[in-house]
Amino acid sequence: MKQSFRITGIDCANCAAKLERKLQKIDGVTSLSLNFFTSKLILEAEEDRFDAVLAEVARVTHKEQPDAELGKA
Amino acid sequence: MKKKLTPLIVSILLFIPGLILHGRTVWLSPVLCTVSYLLIGGKVLLKAAKNIRRGHIFDENFLMCVATLGAFAIREFPEAAAVMLFYQIGERFEHYAVDKSRRSIAELMDIRPDWARLYRDGVEQEVDPEQIEIGDLIRVQPGEKIPLDGVVTAGTAALDTKALTGEPMPRQVQVGDDVISGCINLDGVLTIRVTKPFGESTVSKILDLVENAAGQKAKHETFISRFAAVYTPVVVGAAVLLAVLPPLLIPGQAFSDWIGRALNFLVVSCPCALVISVPLTFFGGIGGASKKGILVKGGNFLEALAKTDSVMMDKTGTLTKGEFAVQEVCPVGMTKEELLHFTASAECFSSHPIAKALLSAALLPVDPSTVTDITETAGFGITATVSGKQVLIGNEKHLQKAGLVVPSAEGIGTIVYVAVGGRFAGHIRIADVIKPEAIDAISRLKKMRVRRTVMLTGDALPTARAVADTVGIDTVYAELLPTDKLEHLEGIFKTTPPGGRVVFVGDGINDAPVLARADVGIAMGGLGADAAIEAADIVIMTDEVSRVATVIGIARKTMRIVRQNIVFAIGIKVAVLILSACGLVGMWAAVFADVGVSVLAILNALRMLK
Numbered sequence: 001m002k003q004s005f006r007i008t009g010i011d012c013a014n015c016a017a018k019l020e021r022k023l024q025k026i027d028g029v030t031s032l033s034l035n036f037f038t039s040k041l042i043l044e045a046e047e048d049r050f051d052a053v054l055a056e057v058a059r060v061t062h063k064e065q066p067d068a069e070l071g072k073a
Numbered sequence: 074m075k076k077k078l079t080p081l082i083v084s085i086l087l088f089i090p091g092l093i094l095h096g097r098t099v100w101l102s103p104v105l106c107t108v109s110y111l112l113i114g115g116k117v118l119l120k121a122a123k124n125i126r127r128g129h130i131f132d133e134n135f136l137m138c139v140a141t142l143g144a145f146a147i148r149e150f151p152e153a154a155a156v157m158l159f160y161q162i163g164e165r166f167e168h169y170a171v172d173k174s175r176r177s178i179a180e181l182m183d184i185r186p187d188w189a190r191l192y193r194d195g196v197e198q199e200v201d202p203e204q205i206e207i208g209d210l211i212r213v214q215p216g217e218k219i220p221l222d223g224v225v226t227a228g229t230a231a232l233d234t235k236a237l238t239g240e241p242m243p244r245q246v247q248v249g250d251d252v253i254s255g256c257i258n259l260d261g262v263l264t265i266r267v268t269k270p271f272g273e274s275t276v277s278k279i280l281d282l283v284e285n286a287a288g289q290k291a292k293h294e295t296f297i298s299r300f301a302a303v304y305t306p307v308v309v310g311a312a313v314l315l316a317v318l319p320p321l322l323i324p325g326q327a328f329s330d331w332i333g334r335a336l337n338f339l340v341v342s343c344p345c346a347l348v349i350s351v352p353l354t355f356f357g358g359i360g361g362a363s364k365k366g367i368l369v370k371g372g373n374f375l376e377a378l379a380k381t382d383s384v385m386m387d388k389t390g391t392l393t394k395g396e397f398a399v400q401e402v403c404p405v406g407m408t409k410e411e412l413l414h415f416t417a418s419a420e421c422f423s424s425h426p427i428a429k430a431l432l433s434a435a436l437l438p439v440d441p442s443t444v445t446d447i448t449e450t451a452g453f454g455i456t457a458t459v460s461g462k463q464v465l466i467g468n469e470k471h472l473q474k475a476g477l478v479v480p481s482a483e484g485i486g487t488i489v490y491v492a493v494g495g496r497f498a499g500h501i502r503i504a505d506v507i508k509p510e511a512i513d514a515i516s517r518l519k520k521m522r523v524r525r526t527v528m529l530t531g532d533a534l535p536t537a538r539a540v541a542d543t544v545g546i547d548t549v550y551a552e553l554l555p556t557d558k559l560e561h562l563e564g565i566f567k568t569t570p571p572g573g574r575v576v577f578v579g580d581g582i583n584d585a586p587v588l589a590r591a592d593v594g595i596a597m598g599g600l601g602a603d604a605a606i607e608a609a610d611i612v613i614m615t616d617e618v619s620r621v622a623t624v625i626g627i628a629r630k631t632m633r634i635v636r637q638n639i640v641f642a643i644g645i646k647v648a649v650l651i652l653s654a655c656g657l658v659g660m661w662a663a664v665f666a667d668v669g670v671s672v673l674a675i676l677n678a679l680r681m682l683k
Binding site for chain 1: 123127133167285290298301302343344348352356
């Protein structure tokens with residue numbers, strides 16, 4: 001399952017790149033891309049685990065970038 | 074994103090006397106510099122403190138604080154304040170540049186309709202386009218965007234398709250015409266019966282494609298993110314070694330001197346310039362192409378396209394219009410007008426492409442009431458009576474069967490022989506029309522040093538050869554079945570030098586396997602052709618074949634800027650690192666190598682969005 005989200009409040013492109021690398025390592029993520037310029041996060045994960053993976057993505061995002069907000073695309 | 078200017082200005086005003094008085098006063102200069110520093114850098118200090126608690130030691134704010142506080146420690150007060158000032162000014166520029174690129178990107182995406190005017194049970198209401206179902210009627214006023222794909226049921230209008238096709242000429246539509254979402258209605262009021270839900274409408278598809286293009290990363294982008302992941306720790310590690318080792322190992326070396334040099338390393342350790350500018354350039358390339366009506370599905374395809382060695386093209390629909398037209402009229406015993414008139418009249422009830430070509434070539438008006446007794450013989454032709462005269466139209470055999478002697482004619486395309494009133498009246502040659510811009514398209518490719526141009530077609534060799542010669546294509550493979558095309562593609566691969574890429578251009582109809590197998594598959598006439606959008610790597614929204622050269626040009630420009638930025642950013646950083654290690658440059662140079670380089674690289678990348 002693939003879904004896109006809007007992510008705002010990231011300081012800089014390098015921070016976004018670092019966050020992307022961390023998020024890609026989360027267990028259950030098939031593919032993930034974070035575009036700093038379009039403020040878009042595209043997450044692909046297995047259907048039955050999607051919500052759990054998404055929760056983990058949100059948790060790590062908040063830990064790395066407290067000002068970041070993850071919302072509906 | 075807007076930050077207040079006042080602290081910056083006050084900070085600069087305090088800094089200038091601080092700098093002038095440096096070394097001349099005991100306390101005034103340090104105080105001025107410190108206040109200036111805190112005013113501009115207070116937030117950076119706070120952020121750094123927060124980040125340390127979260128364990129981010131390679132954070133940019135933190136590194137900047139260590140560097141400047143280090144400068145305080147070695148009593149370089151103006152330097153500390155200057156570095157912070159410089160850093161903040163650079164950051165502002167960076168934010169501005171990022172903002173500007175975001176806005177340009179948002180402009181490119183500005184084809185999404187926000188609402189649709191639904192017309193149901195005699196009532197009009199504005200609703201979310203997503204709520205509209207197939208079969209619903211919507212109304213579009215002048216100046217509004219068409220929200221969903223559909224068919225016009227009432228009204229006529231000129232449509233501006235520029236946002237989709239890059240085509241400045243408006244398109245006229247009337248009742249019965251298909252219209253595509255994203256076009257802007259320039260005049261008239263249109264009522265449209267929706268044929269596709271919003272999610273499958275052209276606008277959604279295009280936006281989805283462009284926004285997700287970033288998902289398919291180019292090799293250069295992957296290289297940059299790998300480089301960034303190791304660059305910072307390596308430089309910070311080197312800084313530590315530089316601060317500690319020389320003073321310990323070399324007698325007579327002061328710690329303060331080497332710490333100063335090491336602090337420079339920390340300032341240069343952010344790979345921001347690369348991390349921002351390389352993806353931005355690819356994005357700019359993709360965005361710039363979409364402005365010209367060319368959809369690129371990923372940075373990797375621009376990368377491949379820049380290395381184009383061979384371009385293979387389908388004939389029908391790509392180099393030719395895929396429409397028949399009368400090319401030559403050779404009458405015997407009557408005028409051209411008369412011959413065309415008899416022929417067109419006899420064919421006026423037929424919907425065959427050849428009949429259409431004849432009808433549109435007729436110079437005199439055709440009156441269907443003068444045509445009677447039409448009989449069609451499959452494989453031969455048509456017999457009809459026009460204004461009392463028997464007319465035979467068809468191949469040589471059709472006329473020979475009627476006992477006529479037919480002089481054989483030669484030429485490209487289909488030849489139609491005509492007899493009127495029992496006498497041979499001449500022949501008309503009909504052929505597919507070469508797109509007028511095809512010649513220019515091929516010559517542009519050659520000027521761009523594309524080594525080989527190849528045409529593939531299912532058509533007969535003489536016809537194919539004639540088209541190829543006209544437009545200037547080198548190699549022709551004719552009389553091919555769809556599977557043969559794939560075989561020829563493999564052959565082309567084998568004779569392509571390593572590093573060169575093979576591009577295939579087709580109309581997306583029945584050449585999907587070739588589109589998929591080529592390094593880059595380009596589909597023409599994507600507007601309304603969903604299959605083409607799915608199958609290809611790059612979609613040209615109009616049917617202009619010259620845009621193949623345009624997109625190769627965009628790809629090359631993108632790669633040029635990417636390479637410039639990589640070489641420039643890494644070059645400056647390495648140079649500043651070496652000079653810093655030798656103690657030849659101050660922290661100013663280091664700040665330039667950090668934010669200055671970022672700003673310049675972003676500005677360079679922004680050229681792509683123009």
